[in-house]
Amino acid sequence: MIEASGLTKIFDGFVAVDNLSLYVEAGSVFAFLGPNGAGKTTTIRMLTAILEPTRGWARVNGLDVVRDAAQVRASVGVLTEQHGLYERMKAAEYLDFFGRIYHLPRTLRRERAQALMARFGLADAMNRRVGEFSKGMKQKLALVRAMLHDPPVLLLDEPTSAMDPQSAKQVRDAILELKNDRRTIILTTHNLTEAQQLADRIGVIRRGKLIANGTFEELSQRFVGDPIMEIRFAAPLNGASEWLHKELDVVAHGENWLRFRTKSPQEHNPILLQRLISAGVPVVTLSEVPHTLETVYLQIVNEDENLTEKAQNGNYA
Amino acid sequence: MATTLDAPKLKTAAPSLSFPLHSNWLRTLQNALIVTRREVRDSFRDWRIMVPIFLLTLCFPLLAQGMTELFANFFIANGAEPMIDVFLPLLPMIVGFFPISISLVIALETFVGEKERRSLEPLLSTPLTNLELYIGKTLAAVIPPLLAAYVGIGIYLGALIFGAQQWRPQAELVIQIVLLTTAQALVMVTGSVVVSSQTTSTRASNLLASFIIIPMSLLVIVEGLIMVNDMRHLLWWILVALIIADVLLFRMGARLFNREELLGRTIDSINLKWAWQILLSQLRGDKRAKGVLSWYRYSVLKALRDSRDGMLVVSFSIVAMLVAGMIATHFAPDWRLTPEMMTQQPDVMQNFTQFAALSEMGFGVRYIFGQNLRVLIGAAMLAIFTFGVMSIFLASFTFGVLGFLLAQPIMSAIGYDTVLAALLPHAIFEVPALIIGAGVATRLGALVTSPPKDMGVWEAWLRAFADMLKLLVAVAVPLLAIGAVVEVYVTPRIVLMTIGS
Numbered sequence: 001m002i003e004a005s006g007l008t009k010i011f012d013g014f015v016a017v018d019n020l021s022l023y024v025e026a027g028s029v030f031a032f033l034g035p036n037g038a039g040k041t042t043t044i045r046m047l048t049a050i051l052e053p054t055r056g057w058a059r060v061n062g063l064d065v066v067r068d069a070a071q072v073r074a075s076v077g078v079l080t081e082q083h084g085l086y087e088r089m090k091a092a093e094y095l096d097f098f099g100r101i102y103h104l105p106r107t108l109r110r111e112r113a114q115a116l117m118a119r120f121g122l123a124d125a126m127n128r129r130v131g132e133f134s135k136g137m138k139q140k141l142a143l144v145r146a147m148l149h150d151p152p153v154l155l156l157d158e159p160t161s162a163m164d165p166q167s168a169k170q171v172r173d174a175i176l177e178l179k180n181d182r183r184t185i186i187l188t189t190h191n192l193t194e195a196q197q198l199a200d201r202i203g204v205i206r207r208g209k210l211i212a213n214g215t216f217e218e219l220s221q222r223f224v225g226d227p228i229m230e231i232r233f234a235a236p237l238n239g240a241s242e243w244l245h246k247e248l249d250v251v252a253h254g255e256n257w258l259r260f261r262t263k264s265p266q267e268h269n270p271i272l273l274q275r276l277i278s279a280g281v282p283v284v285t286l287s288e289v290p291h292t293l294e295t296v297y298l299q300i301v302n303e304d305e306n307l308t309e310k311a312q313n314g315n316y317a
Numbered sequence: 318m319a320t321t322l323d324a325p326k327l328k329t330a331a332p333s334l335s336f337p338l339h340s341n342w343l344r345t346l347q348n349a350l351i352v353t354r355r356e357v358r359d360s361f362r363d364w365r366i367m368v369p370i371f372l373l374t375l376c377f378p379l380l381a382q383g384m385t386e387l388f389a390n391f392f393i394a395n396g397a398e399p400m401i402d403v404f405l406p407l408l409p410m411i412v413g414f415f416p417i418s419i420s421l422v423i424a425l426e427t428f429v430g431e432k433e434r435r436s437l438e439p440l441l442s443t444p445l446t447n448l449e450l451y452i453g454k455t456l457a458a459v460i461p462p463l464l465a466a467y468v469g470i471g472i473y474l475g476a477l478i479f480g481a482q483q484w485r486p487q488a489e490l491v492i493q494i495v496l497l498t499t500a501q502a503l504v505m506v507t508g509s510v511v512v513s514s515q516t517t518s519t520r521a522s523n524l525l526a527s528f529i530i531i532p533m534s535l536l537v538i539v540e541g542l543i544m545v546n547d548m549r550h551l552l553w554w555i556l557v558a559l560i561i562a563d564v565l566l567f568r569m570g571a572r573l574f575n576r577e578e579l580l581g582r583t584i585d586s587i588n589l590k591w592a593w594q595i596l597l598s599q600l601r602g603d604k605r606a607k608g609v610l611s612w613y614r615y616s617v618l619k620a621l622r623d624s625r626d627g628m629l630v631v632s633f634s635i636v637a638m639l640v641a642g643m644i645a646t647h648f649a650p651d652w653r654l655t656p657e658m659m660t661q662q663p664d665v666m667q668n669f670t671q672f673a674a675l676s677e678m679g680f681g682v683r684y685i686f687g688q689n690l691r692v693l694i695g696a697a698m699l700a701i702f703t704f705g706v707m708s709i710f711l712a713s714f715t716f717g718v719l720g721f722l723l724a725q726p727i728m729s730a731i732g733y734d735t736v737l738a739a740l741l742p743h744a745i746f747e748v749p750a751l752i753i754g755a756g757v758a759t760r761l762g763a764l765v766t767s768p769p770k771d772m773g774v775w776e777a778w779l780r781a782f783a784d785m786l787k788l789l790v791a792v793a794v795p796l797l798a799i800g801a802v803v804e805v806y807v808t809p810r811i812v813l814m815t816i817g818s
Binding site (some may be wrong): 012098 | 435445773
């Protein structure tokens with residue numbers, strides 16, 4: 001479990017993270033989205049007790065990030081923005097080094113290193129120098145390092161960046177597996193499809209402020225509005241089009257299709273379908289137009305942009 | 318697909334927090350050595366480090382041996398055989414110095430190089446404490462070059478002992494060279510941590526490294542001169558000074574090598590505007606300070622409070638030196654002033670009566686004030702470069718001399734009331750000025766070894782510097798001015814009155 005309240009970090013007068021509060025339930029995945037320089041990495045660094053908050057507090061796995069900093073760092077696995085590997089070392093030596101730091105007994109650190117390397121398809125690379133690894137292999141090795149001490153909390157900064165689709169899938173599967181194993185995970189990513197697939201809750205941070213936080217459905221409802229339904233017809237509508245426009249909140253239409261917004265599809269759709277069939281309109285499909293996280297995210301960022309602009313204009317006026 | 322399905326399932330233990338908290342030095346050292354082992358192994362795999370170390374360890378001693386023979390032959394040919402004994406001790410130290418100069422490169426590489434490659438952050442996210450990381454990396458930077466230096470010195474000495482010279486160096490000399498080499502290596506490494514903490518690129522840190530390598534090279538030259546002049550006992554004092562520098566730099570490095578400083582700094586830029594704003598805001602002080610009186614009340618008093626540790630240290634040193642000066646008179650009878658020494662001078666009473674004519678003798682208010690101010694500013698400036706050591710030393714040294722003089726038996730003949738009358742009236746103003754000025758300078762100099770946790774080193778330094786300016790201008794300088802006026806116009810009269818009575 002991760003909780004934070006009023007978390008703020010100021011560097012020489014620059015507010016990197018501003019009054020951020022969040023709660024991530026144990027065994028869930030929280031995706032942190034936001035433009036570059038928004039404050040994601042600084043937040044992660046505060047939650048891993050690498051940086052001390054200027055104001056506010058945070059608890060990771062029940063431990064205070066300031067008071068119990070060493071214990072917090074022992075209980076989290078961190079995949080940093082830059083994998084930062086020691087290129088002259090062999091993968092086995094590298095993992096052994098981190099295993100020692102976490103005081104894992106020799107047999108356990110070997111077992112875990114081998115199992116994790118095999119999990120990510122790197123079993124044959126144990127005795128190869130890290131410098132010889134491809135970008136994706138390095139990223140996976142960094143992930144193995146983060147998971148080596150079996151931490152209950154994982155903070156993953158861009159876990160699948162620089163990976164080929166197959167490797168990325170391996171990593172996503174591992175994240176889901178860890179989630180099922182009641183691990184708490186925060187991940188930052190620019191890959192919105194990945195965030196939508198993995199995350200239970202999503203937070204959007206911009207200019208240091210958490211501007212949105214919720215499940216995908218909640219965010220979608222709040223920022224993109226009511227669900228949009230699409231009906232497709234077997235033939236052009238002609239006469240039926242007029243009453244449909246009157247009855248429905250149409251947002252777009254074509255010759256043989258129509259999209260409309262509805263607050264309650266469960267109530268509205270069966271009635272609509274019945275009326276269309278009784279009117280002899282040949283309906284092929286009636287389905288919801290799915291909102292993508294990209295649409296929601298862009299909407300959130302645009303709204304915040306507009307708000308900021310308005311505030312600035314207000315100030316100038 | 319197959320890869321994912323066939324991959325073995327992870328054996329996951331129940332999440333535990335088994336990492337032990339470190340509460341003792343042994344644990345700290347054990348954890349530090351995990352880092353050291355890795356770093357040393359890494360260094361041994363880096364040909365850029367190993368080739369110079371190898372060459373300097375093996376080739377340079379042999380080259381030095383060849384040079385020694387050439388010089389020895391030259392001295393013999395020119396009838397200057399005694400010069401051989403003076404010259405021989407020089408080279409072992411230089412042979413040892415070359416490999417340890419590599420420690421600077423390793424230290425910059427291990428600290429700032431890792432920061433530049435971003436490989437430090439995974440390490441910072443482990444439970445290792447800042448101190449464990451710092452000790453681990455410091456040892457890693459010191460051990461290979463130091464081993465190389467010892468081997469180099471050994472090879473060279475072996476060549477001298479068993480070669481044509483058949484030279485038998487004194488054990489004390491060998492110990493001095495080994496200890497000086499070790500202390501110098503530590504100064505370079507701990508100094509480089511300080512340098513690298515202020516930069517984000519190896520390029521910038523290499524440029525700043527000249528601040529370390531140049532003074533160290535000069536020190537080796539000074540040590541050489543000391544050896545040539547056969548004043549080897551001075552080398553022990555240099556060793557003591559190096560150990561003090563080691564301790565201060567280690568403390569400073571340990572304070573600067575922290576997660577906050579390492580990750581907070583992203584660019585090596587000079588933000589003069591920001592610095593100026595900090596300086597001005599600290600000079601102005603509290604927002605309630607609107608006029609001169611409220612400025613004294615809210616701003617100057619706060620600066621005094623913030624500098625009280627420095628002032629306490631200076632006060633303690635003054636008293637300690639005064640007492641030490643007095644004790645020295647008893648322990649060193651040879652230093653005692655005899656009545657004859659005093660009578661060889663013009664009459665003592667005559668000396669005191671001349672106080673009245675100080676201003677006519679050219680020692681006017683401006684002279685005395687100027688002299689005291691120069692000393693105070695000098696002490697403050699030196700404090701910046703000596704971690705506050707010189708401000709304490711300069712402030713208290715005079716009191717050592719004073720204690721020595723006051724304890725002279727001859728003083729009782731003059732009468733303590735006269736002596737005190739010649740000192741106290743202006744000392745009431747000048748001593749507090751000295752304590753305040755030297756105290757705030759000590760705070761400024763020592764700050765870098767232990768900066769406050771709630772702000773960056775540079776900001777804390779600027780604020781302490783502003784406090785120093787504030788206290789010098791608002792308190793010390795006015796007190797010195799009053800003291801100078803009193804010394805010229807009041808003290809002599811009191812002395813005359815005392816003599817008259």
